[in-house]
Amino acid sequence: MQCVYGEAGPRASPVSPQADGAGNNGLYDALDLLLMHRFATVTALQLFPSAEATHVWQNILPVSAHTEPLLMHGILALAGMDLARMDSDARSTYRTRAFHHQQMGLSIFQDMLQGDSAAQIHTVFPFSLMLVILAFASAHSEAAEPSVDAILDLFALFRGPRALATANYTAIAESEYYVLLRPNDTKPPPGLSDEVVRQAEKLRAIGSDDIARLATKQLAEAIEVSAQRFDLRVIGRWPAMLSEHFFARLKQHHPEALIVLSHYSIVLAAFRDRWWVGPWDRMLLSAVSRALPESEQTRLDWRMEQLESVLDRHAGVSDQVESKT
Structure with a gap:
């Protein structure tokens, strides 16, 4: 039988890895x-x-x-x-x-x-x-x-x-x-360490009004979850659930709100070993330190060094939970 090839359709031309991808007319190289x-x-x-x-x-x-x-x-x-x-x-x-x-x-x-x-x-x-x-x-x-x-x-x-x-x-x-x-996780979570319990209790005591109390309660729960399960969705839980009122305080760099924000670094530290999270816990802590005047740090008894030690003890805890489960 005679072998006949049809008309060749459009193809992407071979390109080097240095190509910027802007001129391939929507095709992939x-x-x-x-x-x-x-x-x-x-x-x-x-x-x-x-x-x-x-x-x-x-x-x-x-x-x-x-x-x-x-x-x-x-x-x-x-x-x-x-x-x-x-x-x-x-x-x-x-x-x-x-x-x-x-x-x-x-x-x-x-x-x-x-x-x-x-x-x-x-x-x-x-x-x-x-x-x-x-x-x-x-x-x-x-x-x-x-x-x-x-x-x-x-x-x-x-x-x-x-x-x-x-x-x-x-x-x-x-x-x-x-x-x-929503994960399909039926395994019972492990117990919380004394350090995580202390940090959660400290957070819950910070709130000075209903708006702050709700935000600190939500963050304390996120810290506890980050220590119990290897579910990365907990990273987004607190930012997504924050009330508009507390979010506005953060935008205004309200000192007490920034203190609460600094404790979100504990959640991030649990997933430090994930490539896309990496050093975000330290970057967040550093950002709060730059935004919070030294006078306010003294008044509110906030020291970056104390939280840094907490982060190092909490770092990678999610992967440890994963390996155990």
């Missing part, structure tokens, strides 16, 4: 293939550590990304940030490509939010989580540490997934993405 391989084999395993959530990141989302450009851009951005920390020689290349995909995804994301986001919830909800992770990861290699105001901008990202989940809870609950919202 060799560097993007490398990023997808990294995501499926390494990056996805380091996002949410529960087995159910890892299955979603590693298997469900890459398949969905085949037909959803928003998810594809998010996946490749995450992998680019992950690789940027591993390869010093190509760090600039990976970061540039990661930011390229993040910006491409943001453009699509904003268009979807302006339209019928409920109809696209299975796409916009996972991407909203990716944005939070990307914000954490990108700060690691910045020349300057984040300020309190920059950290509060990050908190605003946490409130996005919460709003989407609240408005579309039924649709998410009936999908495979539900494990990204």
